[in-house]
Amino acid sequence: MPIITYQGKTYECSSEESLVDGMNRQGANISYGCRGGLCQACMVKAVKGTPPAAAQAGIKPSLQKKGYFLACLCNPESDIEIALPDRRDEFSPATITTIDHLNPSVLRLMTTRPDGFNYRPGQFVNFIRAADGLSRSYSLASIPDDDRLEFHIRLLPGGRMSGWLASELKPGDELLLSDAMGDCCYRDSYGDQPLLLAGTGTGLAPLYGILRDALSRGHTGQIRLLHGGLSGGDLYLDHDLRDLAAAHANLTYIPCVLNGDTPSGGVSGPINSHLGRQLAGGENWIAFLCGDSGIVEAMRSSCISSGLDESAIHSDAFG
Template sequence: MPTVIYQGKAYECESDETLLDGVNRQGGTISYGCRGGFCQSCMVKAVKGTPPAAAQAGIRPAMKKKGYFLSCLCKPESDFEITPPDRRDEFIPATVTGLEYLNPTVIRLTTKRPDGFNYRPGQFVNLIRPEDGLARSYSLASIPSDGELAFHIRLLPDGKMSNWFIDHLQCGTEILLSDAMGDCCYRKGYADRPLLLAGTGTGLAPIYGILRDALASGHSQQIRLLHGALSSDGLYYDQLLRGVADKHNNFSYIPCLLNEAAPEGGLSGPIDSHIPAQLASDSNWVAFLCGDSEVVTSMRKSCVTHGMDESAIHSDAFG
């Protein structure tokens, strides 16, 4: 069995397991997020050994040359010596400019937009704690013309990252950012097609960015935004989105509550159950689905059952 040397200790990987699983199974600690090669939270650096090409999928060429690879995609065939990423190689410093509560369990974090940092509304980045490299993926709720980056962050009772935000961050604090990732984004080619934007919880963050991008691009076809929450407290942008709807005749905001009666102009029950009715008025929809992974899967199934082509469905499923 291949042996992996990591932080001075040796770990043996079974033939059917990834380097990430083999090291963590035996008591090592490699951070990870999606486990599917998308978020890049499990990136490590090879000091000895050559990473397989498949484990470097999606990594910037400069990082590949330095030996970086994704441990969740690597099934070792030979011995390795690896180290945690050197954050100076990998990430971009950004200064915190604001931290506010949107409701009791969601905060809005803003940072300066670093020079040269490019992104498309709806993409996500990894936020990294500088002192130990702890990383979590968060979707951008801003658009480039804002001049700052905005994130909607759900506070978890035992969340190592979200609680650190509350306990330690303040204006002027420096955090680290990855490059922007993902393709759940508006395209100019969608200008003549109606848009369905549906998200649950902080899945509203990328949806809100996509909405603003479409409106700023002059999208004239109808746009429908469904935001699902357990209760009315979860509709943290309710008044803001109603205001956007008042200003744009082609935009409809539809709040959805799972455990309460339908709010004004909204619906009650599971958000995925309302997808078919929203799609009934046209056959050329483009859908953007964001939030909890199980709900996103259910919404996608509703879209496909209604006859939507998979290529017209974009999603950002939170793990």
């Protein structure tokens, strides 16, 4: 079997499993996210040897030339020595300007926009902790017209990244950011089509960017936004979204809770159970679905059952 050398240790990895799975099974602790080659959280650098071409899919050509590849897409074919990425090759520094709580479990973090940093609302970036290379993906809630980048961070019990962000960082500190990634974004061609935006928890972050992007571009079709939470306290931008809906005649905001009292103008029960009603009687709907992967899949199934074509569905499923 191919021998992988990493931080002075060697690991045997079968060509029948990915490098990230094979090494982590042996205690290497390589960072990863989606395991599908999209988030690039598992990017490593070949110091000796050549990674398979398939493992460099989606990586910038400049980094490919330097030996970078994705451990989740790499089924090793020969011996190779790898190292953690050189963050100066890969990421941009951003300065934290604001950290506040939107509710007890959601942190809003705002940073400066690095020079040359381009993105489309609804995309996501990787945060990198320079000290140890810890990486996590977070969606952008801002739009390019803003003078800052905005993120909504779910605080997970024992979460290594979210705990660090909440307890140790402060305005003036720096974060390393990857390039923006993902394709869950508004298109100008959607200008007069009805849009369904649905998400739970911090799945609202990319939807908030997509919504504001559509409105700023003069979208004329109707827009329906459903934000779901376990209870009313999880609807962390409820007042802002109500104000936004009041200012735009084509926007309907529908809060959704799984438990507790039904919010004013909202609904109760699983969010996916309400999508068919929103799509009924309309044509040419475009759907944006964001949140935990299981909920996104349930919402996708509901949309397809209601007659929506797969090509009309954009999603950002959190791993």
